[in-house]
Amino acid sequence: MSKKEKKAFQLVKGMKDILPEDQRYWEHVRRIGRELGSQYNYGRIDTPILEFTKLFDRSVGAYTDIVEKEMYSFRDRGDEDITLRPENTAGVARAYIEKGMVNLPQPVKLYYFGPFFRYDKPQSGRQRQFWQIGFEAIGSDAAVLDAQVINIGMKFFRRLGLAVVVQINSLGCVDCRPNYQEVLSDYLKGKKNQLCEDCKRRVTKNPLRAIDCKEEECQKLMADAPQQVDYLCEACRDHFIATLEYLDELEVVYNLNPKIVRGLDYYTRTAFEYTISDQESGRQSALGGGGRYDGLVEELGGRPTAAVGMAIGIERTIKELRAQDIKVPEKQEYDIFLAQLGKEARKKCLSLQDKLLEAEVNVAENFSRDGLKTQLELANKLNVKYTLILGQKEIVDGTILIRDMEGGIQEVVDFNKAIPEVKKRLKLRDGEGS
């Protein structure tokens, strides 16, 4: 292969390898997610990465950025319009309907962990393939579930050692949202010449989106704009207040934030984001978010079904763990290194390794290397407590050497007693440690 051809193989834009050295972070995060799932009785669900494009048009919303310009969509060989999922609430809702989960005790609680795809310009904390962990409670409009879902996310971050704040808002429902949109639209129309270009368009198309516009002028105007919470219908207001009361009970630190509007059309009532302030810039960045989506299941052809859920970005979370230098558990450590010298020894070590593993001894090796020096160097790098050394001499004598890596003291033991001797020493060490 030519140099040129070699160079041609590189990461697709916006993709990342997750290397062995990164895995301890991923395992840690995954484990905490799994723990929370089982503690709060959310069952794991894995839906396919591919769904019909129509699913996202219908759920996420045809006029959202995600659907308009960020989806990986293609036509497959059977002439079907297919999309790599850009998020998972739609897929989970689809599964809920299609698998008849309406017949299970409600609400149905589910969690997921997997990769998602959006064709966006990569930058810090933003990739084209990214991973999320998410929790969904489908089949109840109880505000206590809003609080529980929010709380699970807070617990997730707290267990990792991250101090996040939840920004919360209520978007109202199909009944009261139009009222508010009208009021807001009227307000904005009156100030139209002071708005940025984007917001001028938003006034008629989707005035809610103007609320979190980042333009300074627009921000100023938004400070005096009518707020959603003041235009909620009674049911939505009660629901919102109840949610906040439950959060108080759980001692969840939240921040009422009318700018949380969310970029997906299916959200109703509660909308929230988990934010953390950047160490250097002080800027707030979102690690996750979610909300209620009481209309989604029906929109996708199911019965009217209330639901609430949230998702957390794994890469952003890990980035934060690294930035704050937060300790995560080390990967598996080895207690023993098995060194061999010569053809015969290698053969015997091959099966000795298996026997050690059966005896639940963490043993490392590099049978493909010959020199003892090299093998001891490896043993040293792996930070093992003992190295077992087997050479010609030991084979003839029916023995094996146990080398204490700290002091360098070596003992000769009967080859057939190697495993109990090793276990005895490891046990003694542990005893000393405590």
Add this chain to the structure above:
RNA sequence: GUGGAAGUAGCUCAAUGGUAGAGCACUAGGUUGUGGUCCUAGUGGUUGCGGGUUCGAGCCCCGUCUUCCACCCCA
């Protein structure tokens, strides 16, 4: 999609327009089969790619790709 910065060895980085280097890492040695420190040597590059200017380009110019950063959006 818009704007800004940067691309040299696996990693971190040097190199007035004049023969591409260091540290780390990796490999092999420093007499028989012994690590942590040390010493020696070696492998590894068409300087992201393609053009242009020049006697001569890693360096200057243009394009392109990728990464990073900001906007937008979101996770």
